[in-house]
Amino acid sequence: MDGLIEVSYTVMCKNDVSKEVILAEVLSNEKVMKAIKSEFASGLRNLVLSAKEESTVYIKTQKEVFEFTASKNDFADLLELAEEDARKHKRLKKECDGVELVDIVTIDS
Structure with a gap:
């Protein structure tokens, strides 16, 4: 040839590192929840984080x-x-x- x-x-x-995490698992983490709320919804109360579809987050080097x-x-x-x-x-x-x-x-x- x-x-x-x-x-x-x-x-x-x-x-x-090579790890897969379900998005719902990420959103249910208290530290992640606080970070997202403080960044995107500062000053608002009684908020719930959710996702429409079951997605996977990949954490890789x-x-x-x-x-x-x-x-x-x-x-x-x-x-x-x-x-x-x-x-x-x-x-x-x-x-x-x-x-x-x-x-x-x-x-x-």
Whole structure:
């Protein structure tokens, strides 16, 4: 196969956070309730916070996305190539020892 692919990846660390919380759970938290009321309804009384739909709030560590280009022939080795790229650019540190592939895009010649 001829051509190139652009690979995007992030570095995974031990202290990364990835959590899902239901919006109703967030709104029922007393500290969150007070903060929302003081910010958006200051001076008003007898207020109730609610949501129309059951939504999920995602709490994740913000990650920087890195990119490199590889041959389509190397598709099976992309994870290894991403780890090599991270090591080459000294992105793997003490608590960060792996990579996660984010996106793979074919580059048309």
